[in-house]
Amino acid sequence: MDIKPLFGLGGVLIAATMSQFNDQVTAIALTDVSGALGISHDSQTWIESLYVSAEIIGMATSPWLLTTFTLRRWTLFAVALCGASSVLIPFSPNIEAIYALRLLQGLAGGLIIPLLMATALRVLTPNIRLYGLAVYALTATFTPALASTVAAFWTDSVDWRFVFLQTIPLCSLAGVLVWYCLPQDQPRYERFRMLDWRGLLLLVIGTGALSTMLYQGDRLDWFNSRLICVLALVSGIAIPLLLVNEWFHPLPLLKLQMLGRRNFAYGALGLFTFLVIGQSASTVPLRYLQEVQGYRPLQSNLITLEIATLQLAMLPAMALLLDYKRVDSRVVSLLGLGLILASCIGSSFLTIYWNRDQFYFWQLLQAVGQPMVVMPLLMMATNTVASPAEGPFASALVNTPRALAEAASVWFLALIDRWRNALHSDRIIDEAGQDRWRVIQGNGVLPQYPPPLMPNGQPRVLNSLEAFSHAVEQQVTILSTSDTFLILGALTVFLMVVVMTLPARTIPPRILFAKH
Template sequence: MGAAKSAASEPQDRTEPPLEEALAERELTPQQWIGFFAMVFGIFMAILDIQIVASSLEQIQAGLSATRDEITRVQTAYLVAEVVIIPLSGWLAQAFSTRYLFVLSCGGFTLMSLGCAVAWNLPAMVVFRAFQGLFGGAMIPSVFAVIYTLFPPRLQPAMTIVVGMVVTVAPTAGPVLGGFLTEAVSWKALFLINLLPGTAVCLAIWLFLRVDEPDWKLLERIDFPGILCIVLFLGSLQFVLEEGVKEEWFESREIVCFTLLAAIAGIAMLWRELTTEHPIVDLRAFRNRNFAVGCMFSFILGIGLFTLLYLMPVYLASVKGLNSLQIGQYLMVTGLFQFVSAFVAGPLAKLIDSRLMLAFGLLLFGVGSWMNGNLTHEAGYWEFFWPQAMRGFALMMCFLPINSLALGTLPPEEVKNASGLYNLMRNLGGAIGLAVANTLMIQLEKGYYAQLSEAVTAGSAQAQTLLGILQARMLGAGMADSEMAALKQIHLLVMREAEVLTLNTLFHILGVVFFCALLMMPWVRKVAASA
């Protein structure tokens, strides 16, 4: 029996090398290249629209006659819907095929963009933005899955770099492009700009991309309870993270209710997806240790990427007093060095152990974040340049090995589902990072303001000297109540310094997070370049 088994296995062993060689030497047609880059442009639009309204919320608020608190729902609606659909995208791609799903998603995203542009009031805008996020989120994981199912191994690192640049550059470009379009045209242009490219992407995908075939039988056994649990869990969690800071967390009955709902739905989701025969999201992918650890690294990368994209504009606008165009000029440094690192990361991935490359990227990102925490209000362009340059260069050093570690060793049939989970972890990392950063910012700023205020008293010689100088300036400017005006200026100076100390502390905390991430490296299994 053993001999028979051995004999039976011999033909299989002999056929494996030719099959591997055939896959490695597979060449893509021009149509497949067009289809893939159309997908890349599609996710660029989807990710860009997460942040494109960030710099134009005041104009949208005025256009829709909304309050400052109400207008934030425009952002929240998009993010909640996007987070909900991302883990479901793997099952949807299996059922409808990548081609059908992407065309439907991009077409829906384009149509909802038109809806946002013609929205007549705030509720209409929130509904259109929610559907825009739903369709946009379904596109994002598909591209990561296609890299590992369409391309031979020798091209996968290069394509991962291309997609990685889109994923990391698009959120940076969003506020800058949004501010420019709003100033040059109108806030409606933020959405109308999607119409022509969105239509072109739909046509290109429909005509040129055929990666897989739909499995219509999956529609006969839809796990509706699983979908309900996932929607309730992720939707409630994202809502709590988005609104918690404004509502002072658990002092709000609404936040408490949604937190309990998220906890109950999360437990129910785990039980359902691990016990049902046909789960809508197959959590068993986490049995692969590299995938599980890769998702944790993706989570940490999401914390760094999205939190810094929030903190940097706050620093430059509040402390430096820069406008959106000037902020864009500062933030462009990160994107520029990402582009430069793409030409280094790809060849380097073939020469060194991916674990070593990842450790170097995490260390470099941590150092760049720590350096940002040593700035003052007088810091100029070049003081911001080098920390951003280090982080921009580090992003590809992190993104490429994390992507390969998480998805590169999974069986092809698991990649679609796993890609949704992998992307979800990055988005959750960003959401949790922003929520924690916002909470810490409020608490730290109060603490630093109290500390600084103790030094600015009537008994302080330095404070009295500064008050005299400012009062003389106010008198020279012709102000009647010069003493009150001078005291107000001192208050603003103390507030500014408290904000500088707060933001510096948050940059240092981010640096520590990435340094601590290095402690997970021993759990990462080596992945061969040809795997």
């Protein structure tokens, strides 16, 4: 086997990792970045919202465009767009320029991620395809978990500008590897005669409205906002029209007929649900440590670094395990989901006394369980791809729900916070109204919670009213965080039911495709 395309695949992996960092690292470091650039809270919410909206569009359209322009040319374009848009953000003259660059950055990230799966399916023979899927899985499990460590390093140890300037060396290396190592095909510009313009327009309008509604809904008080009502109406009309159009178009952006295959349908639905669970389960402990214990990112990142480090060993190990014909991938998925469920239930017992150390064991279960879910899922989905021509369509259908999962996880956590925070806050205030000092424990003494910290790290002296308010806020956060873990556990149980009912058993690709 020629190893040159493998280096090309490595270049695409570096580019995909970079695009994930542009998303995840920026989201974690957004407070520091916004402070340095003088951006208000309301304005900074649009920085992430615009990125995700553009990312969804890029993931849906990139597979169609790579077939038209060729894999190498399209990858080089996406890498160049990613690097250029990222480097310019720290030097933007105003917020409008930042918004425009984040749109381009999100579009570039969306264009790159599907290229990784398409490249893996193309350059890897069936004998080693599972290891290529492990490479793709790194962007779903390893990179998001590593992002908090990278963000903490740039903001606390170096300079916030490197949140964006980090793209220079990585994009340069990715571009060189792609240029010299990926094969050059003949472009197929005649496909533009059958371009799905109607579908593209509906995709931009529908998914853009949906993702913006999910991101901005909680801040704007949902349907009490005229903007949210308009976005809901637009997405409710445009997305069904998009699905109808894609079903009947001769050369669609999304080949929905592939969802008629049970294992592929599981791949799309399962990856969406898994990412909502995984991203939320990693975000919630960090949020608890920062809001309740006053941790900085550099102090709290070790629990996600634990997840990231284990992926480097677990993903190849899962590829090796699934390569045995006797191993049922559905059983492996159920075992992995069981570990994730145990992690959610164990983490739900958190108290005011929990710090980073108490999360290590439960995050260890997450770190082991995640590759046990995502690797069988990818194998079952890609084994249904019968020919190379279906590869781009498969990549689009798998990656578009993946992008939507990011917006959905933000909405999901915001919904839980609004629902459970209001409930716990009302209960605590009602109880405190009966006896001013009987807040939680019923012993007539105000619980001794850690006081909030000043910018220099020293505890701030509070009067009695401030101490009471701070104690209530902390207890509400603790109770709602516990509820969040339990709800994520319920979502994990739902995915376990899907695994037991939807997918059919499959065999390793080296055996399956050897028969054809």
